[in-house]
Amino acid sequence: MSAGVGVDLENLWIRFGDFVAVRDANVNINGGDFFSFLGPSGCGKTTILRAVSGFLDPSEGKVLIGGKDMRGIGPNKRPTALIFQNLALFPLMKVWENITFSLEIKGASTAERRKRADELLDMIALPGQGDKLPSELSGGQRQRVAIARALCAEPDVLLLDEPLSALDLKLRQHMRTELREIQQRVGITFIYITHDQGEALTMSDNIAVMRAGVIDQIADGKTIYNDPNTAFAASFVGENNVFRGKIKQVMGNEALISTNRSGDLVARISTANQGKLNEGDDAMMFIRPEAFAIAADGATGDHFVTARVNHEEFEGNVFNIFTEGDGGKEIKVSLPNLGQSFEDHTGQNITLEYETRNAVLVPAGELAAE
């Protein structure tokens, strides 16, 4: 999969006045990869994208596309095509004119443009819609037109700035699959910006988790989900329950943490932090809602948590139990619905059990906002 053109960010800093939008980013994106920048809004991911597409110059560091430094090269000279958050289809041009705008710039004939437009319309499954205006299409159709327009320019790198955020849920899920398929078909590098961890996890080969201009972790989706580097990555990607405390004892790759309210618990130190956490350090332990099981009452030990149930809800595929947690936060437990009967625990104390490998320990740090 390394046929495509890679993109490298080297010690990239981007400042707006005193504000640091991107802080020392180092990213290697392999050619032909589907790479996502995942982070909450305002974390600098769009800024990185604009630096790659050439709309702004980095304050420090380099953007390399295919190994070539892009400094001083304008957006119209870079081998990138950007799909804007609001798509930015040209409202006065018909769909086929929109798609083949890059050919018009190159001076292609109308017949040539028509032909290419038809090919691309077939590819995005909108055959014969070329004579419509963008305003006459639905959101998902516009989305695909924007992709076709970008692909028509035959870029080496396609940049997508939260292109699905304006769509409704069903369409968004459908477009995820479609985007991934298109990427595999054309085989070029996709750089995808999103704040939706679901999008990032389902589509990407690799994900960079960003927080306030800093890249916390770069890894594939499974690693990010199961083995986060930081408290932020752990709390931002997927649902997670946090237990704060101090490390009591380090035992190789595992550690005992004395939590504020649940006693001493055992956890696995996340890969990136192994050997870096010491006894007495403030730490955070994360356990996914689905990693809990209900244990027999009265069970005690370093992988049991006892808590009072606040309320419960039935979600269909899972049954959620919310219990009192640490620092005002509830502990969420999701039990899969396998047809068993669920007992109502509201108001009762229950004991929860987890396996050590499902409890991840990272240094204490900033959590993602709810």
Add this chain to the structure above:
Amino acid sequence: MNNSFLRISIWVYLAIFFLYLLGPLVIMSVTAFNSSAFPRMTPWECLTFQWFGELFQDQRILNGIKNSLIIGAGTVVLSVAMGLAGALMLTQIWPKLRATYYTIIIAPILIPGVVLGISTLVFWDRINRMLGLGADSFLSNGIFLTVIGQSTFIASYCMLVLVARLQRYDIALTEAALDLGASHAQAFRKILLPFMRPAIASAAVLAFLASFENYNTTTFTFGEYPTLTIELAQKVRYGITPAISALAFIIVALTVFFALLNEAKLKRQELVAVARKKATVEELAGKIKLPSFFAGNMAAVLLVVFAVATITVVGTATAYNPGQCIANVKEQKRLEAEQRIQELRKQREEQRKKREAEAAEQGDAQQSAPKPSNNSGFGNVFAPNALGGDAEEESSDTETPPSNNGGFGGAFDPNSLQNDQ
């Protein structure tokens, strides 16, 4: 009850409002068709088209129109270009400077046109001298100066119109064009300019109208090229004729025509858009069936009615001869005047008799009082008593046609002179 009262007051208010807005135009338009030599609506004398004929024979008016059109065209080009540049600049400028920049650009609208006119004249005269050019150089040419002078503030109007549209422009469109390989010039020409086209058209129309009606600034700069407004102002100084009403009518009619045309076109676009939305893919690819031009398009229907009415009026005008009517009115006027003079004379005679009788009664005490002399050729019109009597008559008899020119008691009617002798 309260509700219906409210509704009625709203209608009354609307009626008054529209009367206030359109009343003068209606009256002026009507006077263009009255044969009376002074533009007036009542008394209605005869339907005539002579004032239109007179208008089109007036070389000064025609020349004024020609100059106005030339200057209008020049102003449109210069103002729209400057306005667009100003508007684009506003979006590009450093945000902290934006408010200041905006104020500076808008300032010419607030400066009196007279000041702009004088300063234009002074400024370009100075430039002309600095360059050592003569008085006949293009820098002191009336058309050049007027275009420049008018554009100083019309460009600001244009900028306001263009800024309004530009604020709705998504800068991402330009970025998208750049990203797809377009140069800045291409992005401007292929994306921004087409987007701005409607606003540019509006700005051009606005600029032309503002230029066409301008007087304050032009009056200082026109040189040897008086515009229509200048000519009209000079004409009015020597008395107003219905030919000016005829011109006003033509301008009103043209305005209505273009307003309807625009409205019909907009409505048409709207209908086409709706039809396109409903059309299936096959229909779009081939030929979509569009609704007929008049369906659901009130403005288009009105436009046709208007056009038919215009053709009818012009047709009638060429065939119509109000000569007989005018002769009748003249005759009638003469008779009325005669009658009035008779009445006046009778009245005066009675007054004189009464006064003589009074004088006789009071004897010597009043002898020194001046007696009105009756032997002037003006039929006593200058006698204070005659004036007083007339005023009384005016107030008591509202039916009296004003065609008799009130206080002068028909003194200027040639007939009355003849009768007197």
